[in-house]
Amino acid sequence: MFFASDNSGPVHGQVLDLLTQANQGFAMAYGADDLMDEVRARLRDLFEAPEAAVYLVATGTAANSLALATLSQPWQTVFCTRVAHIHEDECNAPEFYSGGAKLTLVGDGDRMTPADLRSAIEAEETRGVHGPQRGPVSITQVTERGTIYSLDQLNAVTKIAQDHGLPVHMDGARFANALVALGCSPAEMTWKAGVDAVSFGGTKNGCMGVEAVIFFDPKHAWEFELRRKRGAHLFSKHRFLSAQMAAYLKDDLWLTCAQAANAKCARLVDGLRTAGAEFLHESQANMVFAALPRSTHERLFAAGAQYHLWGANLEGDNSEEMLTARFVCDWSISETDIDRFLRLL
């Protein structure tokens, strides 16, 4: 009954198998391995972007920070929501990698609206050289609240960025979960929707530790390579990153895992709804924020369920007070576990 995060699950067997297969003899270091050629070709194909620059790193924070640093200047500000991972969960890594850029928080919700973004952009840079300059817009898909930008919402937001000449980055730590929910193509959810660079996550969805960074305009390639090396994120035994990503992409494993995770979350949501939980956001992928009475949480924790209360804690007298919790379903969680949890509920 582990719903604490999708960053704690096991590696999919096919990933481990390919990693094991890749462990034969010597291989060129630093990304010159043959498997990386495969990965690059496969991602370009998947994204219908034959010129795209494609790189691998081992953490989502590295993917986001290096991508944003490449798209920005130190005197700029990056536009993101106030719940963005780059703002709340990366210990100032974007500020570090960008050389001191600022983050401007857009709107109050889980997703930014076009109006929010326009308003935030227009509030900056009315002071010439004095204020922070406008920099990239970073969109999280799936958002940190388990919701998804529809293609229309996405296009509406990137339109505002384009109107102001600003590049768009997508934090796709849960890219696959969003894609299968929307039922669209990777190109439709990225460059066709105005996205310039994407952090394409593998770690949370069956890999060990690998994220691709994709720039649809290859002019960023060499700068990114230098930033990755300078950031100490270039692996010598790079084939073991390549192998993870190659297995992840092979036979649509990435989509299969995401579908599994989303389906399990839907099962969980159904059960929570039946049990009278109140939902903070519509659960559109593999994560749900639900409020349950304090006493219920106490019972669940006592029975061994693992998840995080969200802005709340168990201390307090009112056993019926509703406390919000975040539940995340990893691809690997079993239906048995979910059902056991729901029975407890």
Next chain:
Amino acid sequence: MFFASDNSGPVHGQVLDLLTQANQGFAMAYGADDLMDEVRARLRDLFEAPEAAVYLVATGTAANSLALATLSQPWQTVFCTRVAHIHEDECNAPEFYSGGAKLTLVGDGDRMTPADLRSAIEAEETRGVHGPQRGPVSITQVTERGTIYSLDQLNAVTKIAQDHGLPVHMDGARFANALVALGCSPAEMTWKAGVDAVSFGGTKNGCMGVEAVIFFDPKHAWEFELRRKRGAHLFSKHRFLSAQMAAYLKDDLWLTCAQAANAKCARLVDGLRTAGAEFLHESQANMVFAALPRSTHERLFAAGAQYHLWGANLEGDNSEEMLTARFVCDWSISETDIDRFLRLL
């Protein structure tokens, strides 16, 4: 016949086995996994340092840069040799992580002497607030030229650092290769010899991508954790770093691999000597710099040998001109391969 580097070989089977075993169900993320507790305990034990702060990262550059950043201030200068990896091969990562510290190059050789170091230290900071301030001393053991500081040499150098109140970092990307060559204990080669922090390498010696950073004074612990996270080097599925290191340390695998690599290099050196090669440095671990005639290199490359010429290239008319090359023996290279190479020679 792969002598290009020890960063290109396979992962040792025992490492892969433990990694596979670790792939069961959910595990606490971000270093809170049980295997990390084992690793920490084992390294503290090995180093006879029960209070040491112990962390894992995935690349040697990350280990070095984060360790040095923790030991220094942005207005300081780090003392290292001119062939140090931190100077030549990290694309300014130490400067980046330290926030703009300088590197002062000490001496002209593969190792710094106490006299070199004293002279370099005393040349800095005679200008009060104007010049760079004196910062940590970074020693590479095994050096980038395949040589090793004896314990006496090490103590003599760290004595100079201590005399000036400067902390000492050891870049131990090939820590195990040095240790087995010296036949001393980890403590003797580090804190007993005046070393404050060590990058303890696994990647080049049988692992996939893991390095420990050890501070003998735990006061650096929390700052290092923040720097690691901010640098995007904190792994969510950390157990797979832990598993590598746990397997590496188990049953002295790390020593076994290093002994193998050193022994193979010795075999290679013997053969090279017999073949009339000239040596630039005494080969003390798993690396040798040897000069051979251009025509010999041509023959070897044609036969499929892989290694790097060093400050030389094949272009040129004189087939008897001696060109230096670097040969590195990984733990995994077979004696058959070495012997085949020597027969070609």
Next chain:
Amino acid sequence: MFFASDNSGPVHGQVLDLLTQANQGFAMAYGADDLMDEVRARLRDLFEAPEAAVYLVATGTAANSLALATLSQPWQTVFCTRVAHIHEDECNAPEFYSGGAKLTLVGDGDRMTPADLRSAIEAEETRGVHGPQRGPVSITQVTERGTIYSLDQLNAVTKIAQDHGLPVHMDGARFANALVALGCSPAEMTWKAGVDAVSFGGTKNGCMGVEAVIFFDPKHAWEFELRRKRGAHLFSKHRFLSAQMAAYLKDDLWLTCAQAANAKCARLVDGLRTAGAEFLHESQANMVFAALPRSTHERLFAAGAQYHLWGANLEGDNSEEMLTARFVCDWSISETDIDRFLRLL
């Protein structure tokens, strides 16, 4: 009729006189001049802080950024209001000098309330190593909206900072204007109210370009000196900074100028009120935000008045629409000018 800013006026004659007097022969460079000794002693005396570390720089942004960098770590966040100069008007200088710290915007108003600050502090660092860590609180006195924290308000806010162990910085670009308005002592408005470091402005109040940075705890002294030099803000011919500040402090010139500026602003406010202006904030020092009809602004600009519309512009059809403008009174503006402006009104 210049109300655009207090950064555009002339230098007071007494400042220029002392600067001229100081221009005799050779003087020790880099802050070792005799006048600096006087300035240091005088400021320590004024602030009843005999141990304080006292430095001079030439711009307010330098004073703020260097002070905050000294009080913070790169992985922290600085708490300030959303209208703070450090956030809106320094082109990411605080982020640059701090090595990539974040700014957390507190509340929505011109001043932060204790509740705002507590809420902002408690929202940060609930995520251990993942989120930004809590750093210094920066308070602007006079605020960027022309209002002033009363001593009670100040103490209430710094109390929250102290409760969380956070240092407090005061951006006192208009320190003198606030002090004369409150009628308290420098110590009461700073260290007795829980302020650890202050940017003590001279430039906007009769000087040419000089700000003091004062740390009440001298432990920050040497780090600040290194940061100032590394930031290229250490003047060789430092006596000309010292002379400005010495003249500014002599015979209470700083207070005289501030009283003049505040009094002129009060006269302006009275006139604006009579003319039917609407005020956005209570004008407590030398600055006022007032809304007037579009047609009035057109008439005033046409007659040569200089000031900034605030979040508004002259384009539009409705001549009676109220547009807000910022009016700032410098110590040097003449009553004649103000009265001429008011007659135009």
Next chain:
Amino acid sequence: MFFASDNSGPVHGQVLDLLTQANQGFAMAYGADDLMDEVRARLRDLFEAPEAAVYLVATGTAANSLALATLSQPWQTVFCTRVAHIHEDECNAPEFYSGGAKLTLVGDGDRMTPADLRSAIEAEETRGVHGPQRGPVSITQVTERGTIYSLDQLNAVTKIAQDHGLPVHMDGARFANALVALGCSPAEMTWKAGVDAVSFGGTKNGCMGVEAVIFFDPKHAWEFELRRKRGAHLFSKHRFLSAQMAAYLKDDLWLTCAQAANAKCARLVDGLRTAGAEFLHESQANMVFAALPRSTHERLFAAGAQYHLWGANLEGDNSEEMLTARFVCDWSISETDIDRFLRLL
């Protein structure tokens, strides 16, 4: 008898006069003052560079660091001599402003030779993404040892930079002293000789604290403005920087002062030679490094002479040991003082 530095002398009367004249009423802030228009036009004219981007800052370190940051990337290395001010005397400001670039020390002398530079450039970046990338070349004219690159020497060095596609910066803290010594035009000593950006010093030659930064290619203009503001080097009351530079350029004051300083130094050198001093470098501008017996130094210091021993100190028994000292002649030093010093000698 003040020969300690040319950063400690008074401001020329004409500079102070224009500064005083400029102190009338309100003036546009932040470089939009009329005097800056004059300065820009005058410098473009002097340098025969009608498109040049021209800016003012208050310190030489700011001029150098901001210019180099604009010409470089954080993963590059800047080529300079080991006695360069940017290396020895700026407390890592170039590293700070560039975001962590490295400095590669070229040659061993006071000036770099083309061979030194080629060798240093070719030693870098043979490692692809791993090593620091080649960045700008920074030349100091007058050098820190009082010598001057002839136009031929200058052209030969910049030719090497151009061959490798590297921009060239000139640290001209003593630009005027070099120019009058060479008897060439500003254009000949800069862009006609392959220099892309120059720090054009005023502070050491009669000003209070002002340096121009000139980019011959205006494409750098906006980036420089943002870097200057972010570095806290944009003055609000900018007219007082403009006034200094305007006075400095008016009626060739800058050349007059430099000629005076050089002539006085020549007088000093003659006297030192007569007295048996040994010279370390040919004195070509306003600075000389001369060795005198310990006993002579003791006598001179006792009589009130002020200058710096260079890598030597008075402690020691041998009164006849030759100790090197640096003597700098400021434009303002009187011949009487020099003669008094020479008599003492």
